[in-house]
Amino acid sequence: MLRQRKQLQDETVSKEHVEGSENAQASAQTTSVWPVLAALEAIVGPILLTVLAAYLRLYGLEKNPYVVWDEAHFGKFGSQYLKHEYYHDVHPPLGKMLCGLSEYLAGFNGSIENFNFESGSRYPVAFHYALVRWYGSWFGTLVVPVCYFTCKQMGYSLLTTYLISLMCCLELSYISLSKFILLDSSLLFFTATTLYCLAKLHSLRNREFSTRWIGWLCTTGVSIGCVCSVKWVGLFVTTLVGLYTTLELWLKFWSPSFKLHRYAKSWVYRVAGLIVLPFLVYLIFFKIHFGLLYKPGSGTGSLSSLYQASMQDTDVGNYPRNLAIGSKVTIRSQGKSPNLLHSHPSRYPAGSEQHQVTTYGFKDANNNFVVRPARTQRNYGPFIQDGDAVRLQHELTGANLHSHAIHAHVSDRYWEVSGYGDETVGDAKDDWVVEIVEQLHSGNKSYAATENGPEFYNTVHPLTTTFKLRHKVLGCYLATTGESYPTWGFKQGEVVCRPDTKLPFDRSTLWNVEMHENDDLAVESDYVYPSPRFLVDFFMVQHGMLASNNALVPDVHKHDEIASFWWQWPFALVGLRMCSWGPHVTKYYLLSHPFTTWFSTACLGGFVLLAVRLLLLWQRQQLALSADQLWKLTICGAVPFAGWLLHYFPFIVMGRVTYVHHYMPALYFAMYVAGFVVEYVAGSSRARYAVYGVLYALVGYLFWYFSPLCLGMAGRASEYAYLNWLPGWNIAK
Template identity: 35%
Template sequence: MLRRRWESSQPKEPAVNNVTPEDPPKVLAKKLSPVTLDAAIATLLTLVAIPVRFHTISHPNQVVFDEVHFGAFAGKYIQGTFFFDVHPPLAKMLIALVGWLAGYKGNFDFTTIGNVYDDTVPYVAMRSASALLGLLMVPMAYLTIRDGGHSMLAAVLAALIVCFENSLVTNNRLILLDSYLLFFTAFTIMAFNKFYKQINNPFGARWWTWLALTGIGLGLTVSCKWVGLFVIATVGFSTIKDLWRILGDVRISKGKCVHHFLARTLCLIIVPFMIYTATFYIHFKLLPLSGDGDFHMSNTFRQTLVGNAVDETPIDISYGSHITIRHLATNGGFLHSHNSTYPEGSKQQQVTLYPHRDVNNWWRLRKANSTLETEEVEGDVIGSDGETPLEWIYDGDIVRLEHISTSPRKLHSHDISAPLTDNDYTKEVSAYGFPNYEGDSNDHWIVEIEDGPTEESRERLQSRQTQFRLVHATQNCALFSHDVKLPDWAFGQQEVACMLSAKKPKTLWMIESTTNELLPEPVDMIGYDIPGFWGKFFELHRVMWTTNAGLTGAHPYESRPSTWPMLKSGVSFWARPGTQIFYIGNPVIYWLSTVAVFTYMILWGFFRFLAKTNRPDRFPHRRPFFENAAGFYVAGWAFHYITFYLMHRQLFLHHYLPALYFGILVFGVGLDLVFLRLRPFQRVLVGVLVCSLVIYSFVEFSPLTYGTEWTREACEASRWLPSWKYRCDGYESQLTNHSASLINTDDAISTVIENTLVTSIDP
């Protein structure tokens, strides 16, 4: 099992820096205990990281990249208005907590990159919280390597690499979720290492402490982003391997095996799940008010939000009833029309899907080929006036839907392509009509009832019960909507069209509200069931998953996983003339960590080959130790990297950061293995060389990290790969600056000469 202390029965290891994987340096041990020395080094590394993370953290004083989202979410937490996001809530709640403690009231406009922060926004405090978590990763990286039984030099180098990694620094200095995710990831791996240091003392106080802290770390990590599931997979894989070892150890009783299994189930499954669900419970409590995230959620969910509750409505619907119709598949809102026309196509009145309750959502149900004023029907019941017969709408009936606020215009379709979904099988839907014109067959829609909770609701339309389709009588297409937003000429509302052979879920509708003064007393009413916590929890996760998978739109800086290990891409975070923040990593670190990971894979296969062919092993006792140690981190890298190949959503370079952290740990372990073959001064020389390359590369790209001044020539020279898309034309040329300096110098000299002449002429 990885990083396990050698048992006393195993042969003694050769020394590395006078250190075995489990013993402190003998010379230093006489002066300082290993714990004290590690604490001192970790503290020193923390001090080194402080200026790296906090340098010019107030710059720029503008909204940068995804601060647009997460700064805005902090404000919504503070004001209590419901919002929707594809990520779990913990990191966002912590950002909001920092803002609230610093006095933020939640009323700043974060909607646009470049908006200037005013005095009401404690953006420096909010960024500083992220920076603090980022710098704490540096000592945690050191302790993680040391607790794995590796040398101080390898641990120091790994920590310094984390310290001077440009993409980590850029990410840590902004109001983003990744600082929180990475901090809890690093903490979890460190706690897991410390747990395995206690492997020879199972069920002791420290054993339980670090096992529980590992579970807490898992819960906190996955509560920031679902990427935390990959940390769970990494720890879970190692845990299963260890349980398998315990199960096969004849010296361990069956009772003890059960205890081991139950302890890990409690700490690594139940505790993380409890933390995860608790964050959503707090999330719902902090957001009691209706907000702009409502339209993502179902009507039953919305009933739990203050300001969005819907009164009970009559269950019965007849011809003449006024109704609002909600689309079921997208949660996009209500069938809607307004007094604006399509700029192309028929140029008739627009029909859209609108997420909010509005007077323009109301329609009157009319029977085909009839007028309500003159029609005499035999009706299903007599109205409340005792004279007017009311007729229900049954499956297969043909209806017309008259838009009440722009009457006599009616829901209409024809053989014209939809405004955005322009193809032969998607037709435009409009509202059409004028006074003294009863319309034509293009206003006719066949009611096809799909489902309902009762037999009656499956036979005739009933409010909030019947799911139905509206099929155009002449075009044979079904009224549908999808997650496509119309341009500004339709106010960004959702497209409604009529589609031939449409997928059924996108064509399902439900009547939410109805009014009809003629319904006979007593009027049967229906309301929504109010969901509890678990109902809201599972619905929100269903919407989060669907929305996350649907983030497939194009972005100029998106990238695929194949480009990440070799740092072939970056992301523009913020740009102004003469300065920019461009998210790009330290290429030396990316390339070295990638080489380390793939070198491990090659060597692992090579050593398997040697073992099968009975070839001699130059590291007979060391190799398994380093294989298991590096193997754990390689597994973490693989879980956090390879799984992104299965995702078809938008991806960016910052999705690689957790895998990069594991790659750095692999490099640290690999360095320690290399040190076995070197003399002490050679180890120091290698360490200085690696550290120098890392810091040189960090400084080279620091103007992109901090958004500081640069010259055009230096910018161009730093573009080591042609695929790096940061722009250099916004920087002033060094030659221009030099010329300006010469001009200023000439002006100064001329002034001195003139003053001298004047003085000599007129003393």
């Protein structure tokens, strides 16, 4: 008995490693200092860290007066809000609205003659680029105090808190990304605030339904909504919160004090705070996005036709109200590639080798089709009706929209759609039957009162009629898949002929006429289009973003010098040149802190070994842990490790092109795992001060050594050859 008790004592994780309650956390952090010093540290510590972070991130913002790296995208998108011109991008709008706000605060009105944020171009004198960067840099700066308070909230020791905060403060890549007009700093900031909110909810887990708990639940929901509104990468930290919440609810279900009404209440509060509220925040930012961009712009082609008709200075909508044989039209998909039906002289490299048919997000003459009589129908009324068969002839190539029993090129379970023949060459496979799905009434109430009866409901109208096109021979429907063609198809959206699923949210087979010209038909001047439907436009834009993301795949025929692979990131094997590398420009090189990266990666492996060891001890009944100790292991070890895995693993499986900066959110979580492993190993031994001292020194020294990468390298790149530690670092090559 004594031997077994001794064995349990030896193997049990000490409370100094795994304290759980808030009181135990405060006690562990103040045992070695006087209460007055502890209170002073809680004020002075985060201030000093913030000042250091601000100095490093705000230093030298004016040194490079050129458009650096992705400033070409996000600086330009920010200016669109000031010009109120609509654009399309693969990311949600919040980060770019913040870029636009920075430009507005810097006195920019969105317009400088001949300046369009072209990569590498020099900023005009009238554009205060350093001030714009200055505003954006504060997001990167504030990540550091948020990190500090997160460590405190989780219950790390004071030594570990400063180790993690110092790694975050001196992280080379975070400093580099904070210096320019980019989305990464705001993404990392809201990722950090979401983790902090999760830690706060954890500390209040025994005060469920209290005012503070509800307040922090709602704050977590807002933070989730914000991080997802910057980039969809925010869904990864959202999943982390979801996994933690699932664990909480699972434990509550098996609790001896389980009560059904209280358990149901737990679900209701969490669903409202962590699902409904974030979605509403995400929705609100898109509402603001649409409200600010009320003029046509480069991305207007990704919007619904009705939305375009409602825009200021629009060229959409002044058309005859009824389609007829001979009408020239453009046709917009309402599905997963919500762009315009498109064709061009280029042909498929295999299959039929006929003209390609795609969807395209920009307006040009290759989107124009002419409504012609079908091969199988000769008698028509004055206007195109529900059930009529028509032939759609591409205006420029003269080829007819066609399908046949040849497999599609990307989604090969469906049939290919092509451009075939001409006015005389063709067959019944050129014919498509119009099936009207929905009619919308005019926004003019007096005009809408006249829109009734079969003549209105059975006639195809531009913009307000939603219809399907059924192939006359095969019986399949013209549809989009959300996939993109490879380079030979210019990465435009795939169009196929497929069965109609008739699922309630599947709009892939739905189309509407957008542009309509017919010299034989008059325009009705008193017609007013119905107001656009926000949710329809919202989901259409989500489909468009998804399709654009799916198109970001590596091009096997083109070498991308700055792209990298997922297996290179945890070992800092590669970096990224952010700008021109000539001697006349201050250069910045995106590389994560070598020691922080290598050490945190080693600690990730160490955490796995530690977790396996603890599980084996528990299985052998050689480990006794209290509930508080288990929660400490969860919040300080398992949660950061899961956060790292969630932010890293998706880039292994996804097919899109990847870059070094995609690892930066994962690195943030890896720092916490490193801190946990060090704290567990060092424990309360006398050597822990030496261990932490060495780690502080390595983090600080290697930051100083590599600081030119993030603070700016002037002169010739060859002067920095001493920084080329690894073959993949092309700093001085």
